[in-house]
Amino acid sequence: MSEDFEDVLHAVGPRLRALRRHRGLTLAELAGTTGVSESTLSRLESGQRRASLELLLPLARAYDVPLDDLVGAPRTGDPRIHLSPIHRHGMTFVPLSRRTGSMQAYKMLIPSTDRPLEPDHQTHDGHEWLYVLTGRLRLVLGDHDLVLPAGEAAEFDTALPHWLGSADGKAVELLILFGRHGERAHLRARARSSRLR
Known part of the structure; x- marks a missing residue:
């Protein structure tokens, strides 16, 4: 050997x-x-x-x-990520990253429904940041019941009872960053120069 x-x-x-x-x-x-x-x-x-x-x-x-x-196998020369969708609670999660133990990225697809679904609150360890790509997301977080249209983002501790669903019965697509042990997404923006060049 x-x-x-x-x-x-x-x-x-x-x-x-x-x-x-x-x-x-x-x-x-x-x-x-x-x-x-x-x-x-x-x-x-x-x-x-x-x-x-x-x-x-x-x-x-x-x-x-x-x-x-x-x-710990070495990566092959193929840079493509072969995505394997995960189906849970009637939704589809597509893993966009494959790093073990740290922040994970997913695309989440919530299908259209005939009638509005009743929230089924979940709790688990971690921290979640999400961004709505298309559709209108209903986010029930503790006592808050929010509707996020495309282009809006939210961030929360997943130890709080929460539920994600369609606000209007139509399909919703969103990006999710999930940190299992409370890692948070940090956004940094550069200040624009006020001078014209």
Whole structure:
């Protein structure tokens, strides 16, 4: 076996431990999600157990990352991002980034409906910034019930009960930046020079 291959295998355990800790998960929580025992996960992270496809596939699904990210595989020469839509709560999320553990970018598509939907509030750890591309978004955030037309943005802590939906039953498209552990989007604008050139 080549030295490079051995180096890749030895780096898997620390990479898995760092990813789990960054996501704020315990071994017990991860075991419950993946079906892999706590002892196996612990040995895998400490390097006492060799990584196998059988162990890495459920971990990649649980972390929602490509398998290549878990093993630290070098990127191929193809710069395209192959998007795999995620369907949840009747909406479609298209991942636009694939970095593990930090701010994630998504395009979200809310389909048109025959009748207005009743808000179903959700809460989870993190911070969200969104920008409406098309349509009219209804954002229910705690006691606030807001309508954001195309071109408007919002930012909020996702620990607050919140719900996103169409304000008028028509389709809505938006961009979302989501930080799992409260990372916030920072916007900076340059001041324009008042002198004409």
